Amino acid sequence: MKLGNHMWKKTAAVFMAVMLLATLVLPGSIRHAAAAEAGTRIVLDGQTIEGAEPIVIAGTTMVPIRIVSEQLGYSVNWNQNSGRITIGSSSSPPLILTLGSLTAESANHTIAMEQAPFVRSNTTYVPLRFVGSQMGLGVKWEQASQTVYLQSRLEEPAAPATPAVPVPSTPVGSAPVDSVPVVSTPSSAASIDSISFSDKRLTISAGASVTPKSTVLSNPDRIVVDLPNSAFGPGLLQKENLSLGKVATLPVSNSAVVKQVRYSLFSESPSTVRVVLDLNRSVGYNLYTQGNLVIVDLNDDGIAPPAGTNGKKIVVIDPGHGDHDSGGVGNGVKEKGVVLNVGLKVAALLKQEPNIDLIMTRSDDTFVTLDGRAQLANNAEADVYVSIHANMASSSSAGGTETFYADAARSKSLSDTIQKHVLEATGFRDRGSKQANYLVIRKTNMPAALVEIGFLSNKQEAALMTQDSFQQKVAEAIVAGIKEYLKLN
Missing domain, CATH: 3.30.457.10 (Copper amine oxidase-like, N-terminal domain)
Known part of the structure; x- marks a missing residue:
């Protein structure tokens, strides 16, 4: 819609x-x-x-x-x-x-x-x-x-809604209101499962259909998006306390327009999640829904068509784990950080591709449930889904690069292509492209692959995976594999 x-x-x-x-x-x-x-x-x-x-x-x-x-x-x-x-x-x-x-x-x-x-x-x-x-x-x-x-509650729109932090009504001289009520998520509210920003596009993934409402405010410039009858899902709630009035921040880097994204539970009656884009300048935008996704698109001052139109391919990049879920930890290196860095480098490269629209499952150190990652890709009707990981083993001698697919008919070709390019970039042992029943590649409806770059439990491979130049090389390989599979070379 x-x-x-x-x-x-x-x-x-x-x-x-x-x-x-x-x-x-x-x-x-x-x-x-x-x-x-x-x-x-x-x-x-x-x-x-x-x-x-x-x-x-x-x-x-x-x-x-x-x-x-x-x-x-x-x-x-x-x-x-x-x-x-x-x-x-x-x-x-x-x-x-x-x-x-x-x-x-x-x-x-x-x-x-x-x-x-x-x-x-x-x-x-x-x-x-x-x-x-x-x-x-x-x-x-x-x-x-x-x-x-x-x-710093999220701002009131021009037509005020219920304030995120109740205004004290205590008479002068009596005790102030000291506490903010704890939220119990209404069973009828749509869960907000992830919020990410990439390619001048804010993507909000919900567990059910929502009808967003937007307002523009100035001094400073920002876009306010309200999601009536919604509440935070378990993934975002695990990151931090998001009870009424608590504000969380999604950092945004390398954007000339957006400083940061903030979000909070703005109201309990009805339960309403509010998301604010803090801007460096006034900008036009296009607000639309796609399945259960809410998208705020700033491309071309808001006149760019929705993702996937004009023959563009929608690619979902999924850096694994995040926040409290560190993934594997080996030789002092956390998987969640390595794969986020690689994922952001992949995103930067894909933004330069005129025939690709990019969506990220996460663009910072936040957690998205496995079902939420697959759901986001399905709602976006993506053409390709690639999940990025790093491996662990009980033996420090284990090593190599491998890529997984769940449905051979749908995804083996993508997995084989990603494995070929990433293997060439890492120079690690070839562990092959193989079938596995991982949820994120099993529940996605499009061609999907999960790449394990190398082993953090292997001292030499872990040291390489922390290097910026190595991460860039792997990112370029993932993009090359995606482009070859989509026949965009």
């Missing part, structure tokens, strides 16, 4: 919607203090921000704007002559604060503040309530430890 192309421009209206989130009510103990007590600190997403001690002025808690905002990826510029602080970037409507002024400016609009910004010890302070509303933060005060907790 294709949901259409989106070519968005930043607007002041969207920015103002983010700015005017519900104000945060802090307990009287912080609002009415005459000054910050010794040891008062700010904690952002579980990490103490060094040098960011809050100050309380006339009952208003003030925080250092540069330290807090730059931790969140905002640019901050200070004009000493005019006393003006500009937050944002020159490519989007900036937010402008002025020392001593109770109003901030954005695209010809003004936003009131309860306390004017001021400078102390070369540090510019702004009201904590302003930081919370402007930057979409959850804010919590813990009296016992004299700590301000900031949670």
Whole structure:
């Protein structure tokens, strides 16, 4: 189901919607203090921000704007002559604060503040309530430890949904809301099993059909995708605590457009997973579903057709294991790291192939279940699936390269071709192309192969597999095998 192309421009209206989130009510103990007590600190997403001690002025808690905002990826510029602080970037409507002024400016609009910004010890302070509303933060005060907790929840869309971190409604002077509820996954919710980014394409794999909704926000630029009636599946939950309001990050490297991808359980009623692409600049995108996949395609500013159209072949690359599942560990080397490095190198090469659309089962140190990997490839209606692994044995003398297939009629030719090229690249002993009943190649509907590059239990082979040049050579061999099998040479 294709949901259409989106070519968005930043607007002041969207920015103002983010700015005017519900104000945060802090307990009287912080609002009415005459000054910050010794040891008062700010904690952002579980990490103490060094040098960011809050100050309380006339009952208003003030925080250092540069330290807090730059931790969140905002640019901050200070004009000493005019006393003006500009937050944002020159490519989007900036937010402008002025020392001593109770109003901030954005695209010809003004936003009131309860306390004017001021400078102390070369540090510019702004009201904590302003930081919370402007930057979409959850804010919590813990009296016992004299700590301000900031949670970079995923941003509210222009039409607000249930907030990821509940806004405290405690009356002034009574106990604050200190805890975030633990999520119990609704049985009716579709499981979100994997999230990956490759080839300017975000791929979200779900256990059932979902209908995504998207919003574009600016200052900074980002694309917000909500997945109603969904919850995190066991693979993503094993990586970390993803209860309500907890935010996980998918790093993105070598992208001129995307800084990172963040995701969280945004709402429990209904259960909704939210995914945010943090951008370096505004960009068009195409949001569509393919089977149980949700795809956000940034190629050609969103005007590129869906994966697999115009005769392109869809190739799924699956670096094995991930996160808590290290795979084999031999001679101090973890399989999950080696195969991810090789997989990312394969991805970089496949991105250069005009007749191939690439999908990765994982693009960082996350875990995807075996069923989830096969399901992703099946939903994508892939033409080829290649799973990348490294071997282990009880004997340190065991060694060599081997490739497996499950269904001979469907996959033996692909396995034979991959084995031929990778063997030439490694120079290891030829252990052959052979049949095996591994789940990921048994449950995939397309030609599928699982390649074991070499043995981590073999000291010489393990040492080679950690070398960047060797990994690149193997990646080139895998790509050569795929291209030969698909007759794209």
